[in-house]
Amino acid sequence: MSSRTAQLQVARRRAKRERAARRRRRIGRSLAFAAVVLLGALVLRPLFTSAVHKLTELPLTHADTIREQARAKHLDPSLIAGVIYAESKFNDSTSAAGALGMMQLLPSTADFIAQRTGGTRFTTADLATPDINIRYGSWYLRYLLNRYGGDVVLALAAYNGGMGNVDRWVAEAGAQGHRLRVAEIPFPETRAYVQRVLDARQRYRRTYAAELGLR
Numbered sequence: 001m002s003s004r005t006a007q008l009q010v011a012r013r014r015a016k017r018e019r020a021a022r023r024r025r026r027i028g029r030s031l032a033f034a035a036v037v038l039l040g041a042l043v044l045r046p047l048f049t050s051a052v053h054k055l056t057e058l059p060l061t062h063a064d065t066i067r068e069q070a071r072a073k074h075l076d077p078s079l080i081a082g083v084i085y086a087e088s089k090f091n092d093s094t095s096a097a098g099a100l101g102m103m104q105l106l107p108s109t110a111d112f113i114a115q116r117t118g119g120t121r122f123t124t125a126d127l128a129t130p131d132i133n134i135r136y137g138s139w140y141l142r143y144l145l146n147r148y149g150g151d152v153v154l155a156l157a158a159y160n161g162g163m164g165n166v167d168r169w170v171a172e173a174g175a176q177g178h179r180l181r182v183a184e185i186p187f188p189e190t191r192a193y194v195q196r197v198l199d200a201r202q203r204y205r206r207t208y209a210a211e212l213g214l215r
């Protein structure tokens with residue numbers, strides 16, 4: 001074998017080894033990248049799942065308005081959020097009974113609120129505006145709390161079942177020597193509503209403390 005041929009063979013073997021080394025390095029980089037992506041997915045998945053859960057299972061919008069109305073009306077912002085959740089899950093909707101907006105106010109109730117608050121230009125269509133709806137609903141919630149001496153259960157029962165019914169239930173419970181308790185609310189719908197709001201209030205306190213200005 002000539003010296004020239006031997007040199008060519010050595011060069012080919014060296015080139016082959018270099019190509020193999022480059023191929024191994026590319027595979028190594030690809031595997032490392034895949035490992036980083038997989039690790040990132042494992043780390044971020046719980047955060048993503050938690051965010052989706054908050055948005056779908058426990059929504060919160062218009063937090064700034066809720067905070068503002070809570071301060072203005074001396075209310076627990078998580079209670080306002082709980083009422084909105086129980087009423088509409090933060091959707092602008094109309095009930096079969098004709099209640100409107102996120103806090104599901106009847107036009108007659110809204111007219112009563114407008115008269116009490118000087119809303120001379122108020123129209124029922126205004127209840128479709130979330131800020132107005134939350135402002136009116138928060139005022140009514142404060143009104144009911146004042147009427148029932150700060151008793152949240154009674155205020156929520158009246159929000160759902162009407163003041164006339166709650167006044168009667170309170171009188172009946174008083175005649176028996178005790179305060180009206182959730183379990184004693186005669187209307188199943190109102191009883192379930194009160195418990196749903198109370199449960200939601202606790203969940204909003206835990207989940208959205210920062211957004212609601214609770215810390």
